[in-house]
Amino acid sequence: MLAREMTPSPAVAPETRGLAQDEPVEARWLRRHSGLVRFTHWVNALCFIFLLMSGLQIFNAHPALYVGAQSEFEHPTISITAKRADHGIKGETMIFGHAIDTTGVLGVSTTGGQVTPRAFPSWSTIPSYQDLATGRLWHFFFAWMLVLNGLAYLVFGFASRHFRRDLLPSTAELRHIGADIVAHLRLRFPRGEAAKRYNVLQQLAYLAVVFVLFPLVVLTGLTMSPGIDTAVPQLLSLFGGRQTARLIHFLATCGLVTFVIVHLAMVLVSGVWNNIRSMVTGWYDLRTEPR
Amino acid sequence: MRNVSMKPKAPHRRGFLSAALSFFALSLSACDRLSSEPRARSVLDAASSLSYRVQRLLLGAHRLAPEYGETDISPVFRANGSTDPQDDEYLDLADREFADWKLKVDGLVEHELSLSLDDLRALPARTQITRHDCVEGWSCIGKWTGVPLAEILSRAGVKSQARYVVFHCADTLNDGSLGDDPESIRYYESIDLADAAHPQTILAYEMNGKKLDIAHGAPLRLRLERQLGYKMAKYVMRIELVRSFAGLHGGKGGYWEDRGYEWYAGI
Ligand code: HEM
Numbered sequence: 001m002l003a004r005e006m007t008p009s010p011a012v013a014p015e016t017r018g019l020a021q022d023e024p025v026e027a028r029w030l031r032r033h034s035g036l037v038r039f040t041h042w043v044n045a046l047c048f049i050f051l052l053m054s055g056l057q058i059f060n061a062h063p064a065l066y067v068g069a070q071s072e073f074e075h076p077t078i079s080i081t082a083k084r085a086d087h088g089i090k091g092e093t094m095i096f097g098h099a100i101d102t103t104g105v106l107g108v109s110t111t112g113g114q115v116t117p118r119a120f121p122s123w124s125t126i127p128s129y130q131d132l133a134t135g136r137l138w139h140f141f142f143a144w145m146l147v148l149n150g151l152a153y154l155v156f157g158f159a160s161r162h163f164r165r166d167l168l169p170s171t172a173e174l175r176h177i178g179a180d181i182v183a184h185l186r187l188r189f190p191r192g193e194a195a196k197r198y199n200v201l202q203q204l205a206y207l208a209v210v211f212v213l214f215p216l217v218v219l220t221g222l223t224m225s226p227g228i229d230t231a232v233p234q235l236l237s238l239f240g241g242r243q244t245a246r247l248i249h250f251l252a253t254c255g256l257v258t259f260v261i262v263h264l265a266m267v268l269v270s271g272v273w274n275n276i277r278s279m280v281t282g283w284y285d286l287r288t289e290p291r
Numbered sequence: 292m293r294n295v296s297m298k299p300k301a302p303h304r305r306g307f308l309s310a311a312l313s314f315f316a317l318s319l320s321a322c323d324r325l326s327s328e329p330r331a332r333s334v335l336d337a338a339s340s341l342s343y344r345v346q347r348l349l350l351g352a353h354r355l356a357p358e359y360g361e362t363d364i365s366p367v368f369r370a371n372g373s374t375d376p377q378d379d380e381y382l383d384l385a386d387r388e389f390a391d392w393k394l395k396v397d398g399l400v401e402h403e404l405s406l407s408l409d410d411l412r413a414l415p416a417r418t419q420i421t422r423h424d425c426v427e428g429w430s431c432i433g434k435w436t437g438v439p440l441a442e443i444l445s446r447a448g449v450k451s452q453a454r455y456v457v458f459h460c461a462d463t464l465n466d467g468s469l470g471d472d473p474e475s476i477r478y479y480e481s482i483d484l485a486d487a488a489h490p491q492t493i494l495a496y497e498m499n500g501k502k503l504d505i506a507h508g509a510p511l512r513l514r515l516e517r518q519l520g521y522k523m524a525k526y527v528m529r530i531e532l533v534r535s536f537a538g539l540h541g542g543k544g545g546y547w548e549d550r551g552y553e554w555y556a557g558i
Contacts, residue, residue: 062428069422070365071429127326128319132426133551134326140558141338226424227342227557230356230517231349242422242430 030196032284037162040153041279047146048256050138055253056120057127057135063119065250069241077247080106082117089117147218157210167210169203176200189270195286202266205259213255220249336553343555350557352485356516359420364499365431368423370506373478376462376526384461389510394443394494398457398531401448408496408510414438417493425520426552435514437495441488443530449484453532457481457539458513458524468550474540480524481536481544481554482515491516494527519556521547 033041064076079094080102091107093100104110109121111129122128126138157163180200183189190199198206222228223235223245239245267275278284325331376382384392389408396404418436440456460478469475486492493514496503503509508525515522522545536542541549548554 058428062425064429066429069359069363069430070432071369073367073369073429123316123319126319127323129323131326131551133547133553134332136426136553137332137335137339137551138322138326140342141335144338144341224424224428225346225558226356226422226519227346227350227517230354231346233357236357242424246428 028285028287030278030284030286031282032196032278033282034156034160034162035282036152036156036160038279038282040149040156043149044146044153047142047149048260050126050142051146052253052257053124053126054135054138054142057125057130058132058139059250060119060125060130061132061135065247066243067240067247068243069236071243078250080119082108088115091117143218143221150214150218154210163210166198167203167206169200173200173203187269192286195284205262209256209259213252213259216252217249217256220245220252224249332551339553339555339558342558346555346557347485350517352488353490355491356421359422359432361420361434363432364420364434368431368433368498368507369425369429371425371427371520373462373464373525374506376505378461378463381461381526385505385509392510392528394511394527395529396443396447396531397529398533399450399453400444400532401450402446404443404447406443411438411494411496411511414442417490418497419491419493419514419516421491421514421516423520423523426547426556434499435493435495436497436500437493437511437514439490440492440494440513441490443494444487444532447532449532452534453484455481455483455533455536455544456487457531457533457536457544458527459529459531460524461526461528464546466550469541475549477540478524478526478546479540480513480522480546481533481539482513482518482522486515486517489515489517517557521545521552522556 063081064071064073064079066072066075067077076094077096081092081094082089083092089103089108090101091103091105091109093102093106105121107117107119108115109118110116111118111122116122118130125135127134157167177200184199184201189195219235220239222232223239224242229236229242235245236242239248274285392408394404394406394411396406415438416436417439418434420432420434422430422432424430444456458480460480462478463473463476464478465471465476482492491514494511495508495514496511498504498507503512508527511527512525513523513527533539536544540546543549544554545552
């Protein structure tokens with residue numbers, strides 16, 4: 001649907017009063033996103049936030065990750081714990097044997113004015129207080145929603161050729177990737193004709209999110225279920241055991257969080273309202289100055 | 292008042308940020324409130340019923356949970372929940388090495404049973420090396436030997452009205468959330484008849500080739516390999532067949548279920 005230029009009917013067109021008299025309407029407004037992509041995008045964003053925050057709640061119940069089928073409690077690959085310190089307690093994050101003092105955010109943080117031992121802080125979890133049972137309720141509810149929504153998006157994406165047309169970079173585009181990276185770093189964004197398509201970096205990021213990170217998170221999530229392991233034991237071999245699956249689930253989530261941060265920064269610097277309007281209503285203003 | 296006639300200012304960045312933060316804080320406290328609202332919980336819980344149905348479909352009756360090798364057995368198998376029950380009745384039994392302990396089987400059965408450890412050992416046994424997954428997120432691998440629950444149930448004869456198998460345990464575990472009423476703090480669990488008939492569903496009296504120790508549930512514990520650890524009742528005293536668990540304890544079918552955890556713990 002991306003890059004299909006149309007003359008908007010008055011009923012759906014956004015404000016056009018600002019247009020100069022002699023400008024043709026169709027040169028300005030681009031029907032950028034199809035309804036299904038817009039709908040599934042926002043459902044996905046909602047699910048992602050709930051899954052992330054309830055996931056951190058679940059992580060807090062045993063804030064340590066391991067490689068293999070089982071937990072070698074003395075040797076976690078990653079752990080976030082509270083340690084005794086000279087003055088009270090300190091938060092310590094261990095990553096591959098390196099200890100980092102993360103007091104204040106990870107391991108030890110302030111909850112309701114009280115210094116509390118807690119892996120992820122209260123403001124980052126659902127519910128905000130320690131409650132694994134409720135965290136699981138939220139998590140599995142939104143996991144189902146994310147999966148059903150994601151399937152609808154995938155079916156549509158293939159059937160409508162959205163993936164091939166809009167997300168798959170052409171070889172010519174790939175060859176220009178160097179120039180694109182430089183332009184991005186200088187916060188120069190495509191305008192006019194070039195702005196009608198996702199640029200290569202965008203395409204690659206979306207492809208990674210849609211076809212690598214989300215599938216990884218979903219499959220490793222399923223691998224943590226003893227029921228699913230019984231039905232599909234191949235998942236255990238694929239990911240190297242239940243605890244490795246839990247580790248990958250966490251790391252892929254870190255990848256998604258990184259994506260979302262960059263994604264939001266890009267939305268912000270390349271014309272917030274135009275971007276958001278296009279993702280809500282479908283209409284993209286080709287003449288908006290990115291700022 | 293001097294500003295009234297002035298043009299509205301462009302949205303201030305600081306204002307936007309603090310508005311976003313307040314919105315975030317409000318949403319968080321809304322989530323907290325929803326979390327303890329029974330109707331909201333039952334909406335969220337619909338996902339759990341869906342998981343149960345889908346997993347039952349995928350699993351069928353007899354698919355076995357993965358089994359591991361001797362070399363995979365965890366050097367340290369973490370014990371969770373009750374690890375040293377202080378209930379008088381239990382302490383007496385433990386003092387005499389469970390020589391007077393009897394497993395009672397009653398409820399919706401043709402013949403009530405009362406079985407000693409020797410009786411159980413004389414029944415057909417199954418040994419399995421399996422992964423134990425705690426709801427908290429960790430896993431340990433152990434070797435378990437015991438009687439398939441199906442053996443016991445076939446001797447008792449399950450009446451056709453029965454739908455669940457309830458395990459009544461010797462330990463009280465008080466996390467403080469439901470008060471001190473002895474009824475609410477006694478451990479119990481329940482499973483459906485499909486899981487009860489599963490070949491890996493055993494009542495274990497041995498762990499890693501030795502007599503089951505107290506920390507892991509002596510003299511007898513349930514192994515339910517396709518679900519999480521909290522389903523696997525330790526210190527089992529009595530097995531009751533019921534049509535519904537609504538009248539038992541908190542009515543949700545288990546100690547942790549009464550405290551908000553899902554009854555179906557296959558995920
Ligand atoms: C809540 C804040 C978010 C905003 C404001 C936002 C905004 C946008 C916008 C404006 C686009 C279209 C970009 C363009 O036309 O060039 C887009 C596309 C996309 N966003 Fe987001 N997004 C948000 C959250 C997320 C999250 C949480 C994810 C995933 C973790 C995500 C994944 C994607 C993907 C994969 C696309 C491409 C969709 C396609 O064309 O098939 N977004 N987003």
